[in-house]
Amino acid sequence: MAEQTIEYHTERTRVAADSTIPTVVCDGVDIVYRVNGTGAGRGSATAALNRMMRREKTEKAAGVRKVHAVKKVSFVAYKGEAIGLIGTNGSGKSTLLKAVAGLLPVENGRIYTHGQPSLLGVNAALMGDLTGERNVYLGGLAMGMSREQVRERYQGIVDFSGINEKGDFITLPMRTYSSGMGARLRFSIAAAKDHDVLLIDEALATGDRSFQRRSEERIRELRQHAGTVFLVSHNNKSIRDTCDRVLWLERGELRMDGPTEEVLEAYEAFTGGADKPKEPAPAPAGKVA
Numbered sequence: 137m138a139e140q141t142i143e144y145h146t147e148r149t150r151v152a153a154d155s156t157i158p159t160v161v162c163d164g165v166d167i168v169y170r171v172n173g174t175g176a177g178r179g180s181a182t183a184a185l186n187r188m189m190r191r192e193k194t195e196k197a198a199g200v201r202k203v204h205a206v207k208k209v210s211f212v213a214y215k216g217e218a219i220g221l222i223g224t225n226g227s228g229k230s231t232l233l234k235a236v237a238g239l240l241p242v243e244n245g246r247i248y249t250h251g252q253p254s255l256l257g258v259n260a261a262l263m264g265d266l267t268g269e270r271n272v273y274l275g276g277l278a279m280g281m282s283r284e285q286v287r288e289r290y291q292g293i294v295d296f297s298g299i300n301e302k303g304d305f306i307t308l309p310m311r312t313y314s315s316g317m318g319a320r321l322r323f324s325i326a327a328a329k330d331h332d333v334l335l336i337d338e339a340l341a342t343g344d345r346s347f348q349r350r351s352e353e354r355i356r357e358l359r360q361h362a363g364t365v366f367l368v369s370h371n372n373k374s375i376r377d378t379c380d381r382v383l384w385l386e387r388g389e390l391r392m393d394g395p396t397e398e399v400l401e402a403y404e405a406f407t408g409g410a411d412k413p414k415e416p417a418p419a420p421a422g423k424v425a
């Protein structure tokens with residue numbers, strides 16, 4: 137089944153992305169989280185000592201539980217594509233994105249990337265105690281821009297974010313920003329650079345409509361300028377407006393890979409309409425061992 141979708145996708149990519157250069161290859165990827173401290177006797181010094189002394193110290197005996205968050209996922213992404221990642225809560229979207237960014241190890245399988253992937257999440261590491269202005273510099277330098285390049289693009293970044301539309305917020309610490317304002321600034325910093333592979337986790341969901349429109353426009357530009365964009369979102373409209381291909385993950389498995397409209401139709405039939413689950417949300421992806 138997975139092989140069929142990849143073959144199909146390869147055909148389609150030649151037309152849609154006008155390129156056959158692969159940028160991300162996921163080959164049978166499994167990702168497993170290990171959660172410590174779930175065993176009996178947690179917190180007791182004697183129990184801890186017993187666990188340390190136990191000869192057959194299996195993970196289970198040591199109180200480690202596994203969450204199998206991504207299961208046997210395979211796909212190939214090509215230069216010039218914008219790919220939406222959809223799925224109900226806990227289906228493994230963010231986990232897969234982090235693994236593509238190189239922030240999580242894979243249990244089985246392989247991930248190959250062309251160039252350096254950049255992960256832009258709502259939790260992207262900027263410093264709450266620093267002003268928006270300092271964070272623009274910090275983020276720009278962290279992405280490999282020179283001080284001079286950041287200086288040149290600074291005003292463009294601030295204007296794009298719209299942070300200063302309601303006052304001089306850019307000179308206030310980021311911790312004073314609303315979650316939407318923070319997400320806008322993070323997106324604006326990341327979007328100031330052309331990326332080989334840009335991974336965006338829900339950044340658009342927090343902005344208002346006019347910011348979403350600007351971001352969608354920028355994502356289209358980023359695609360034209362080279363790389364591949366991945367967008368995780370629960371907002372089907374954002375996915376429709378931005379992506380031409382969608383991967384649907386459910387319980388950690390790749391349920392569908394194909395043209396946006398086709399996959400979204402199937403997904404909406406599954407959830408009972410755009411973004412509104414008909415039935416209670418299914419159990420999380422992770423099969424807890």
Ligand SMILES: Nc1ncnc2c1ncn2[C@@H]1O[C@H](COP(=O)(O)OP(=O)(O)OP(=O)(O)O)[C@@H](O)[C@H]1O
Nearest residue numbers: 169203205224225226227228229230231420421422
């Ligand atoms: N740090 C972690 N430790 C253990 N399990 C985790 C961790 N992060 C995520 N998980 C589990 O992995 C599974 C997939 O989570 P993930 O955050 O990737 O889903 P998602 O599709 O991005 O969800 P959402 O749409 O709610 O953001 C879930 O079962 C979740 O409980």
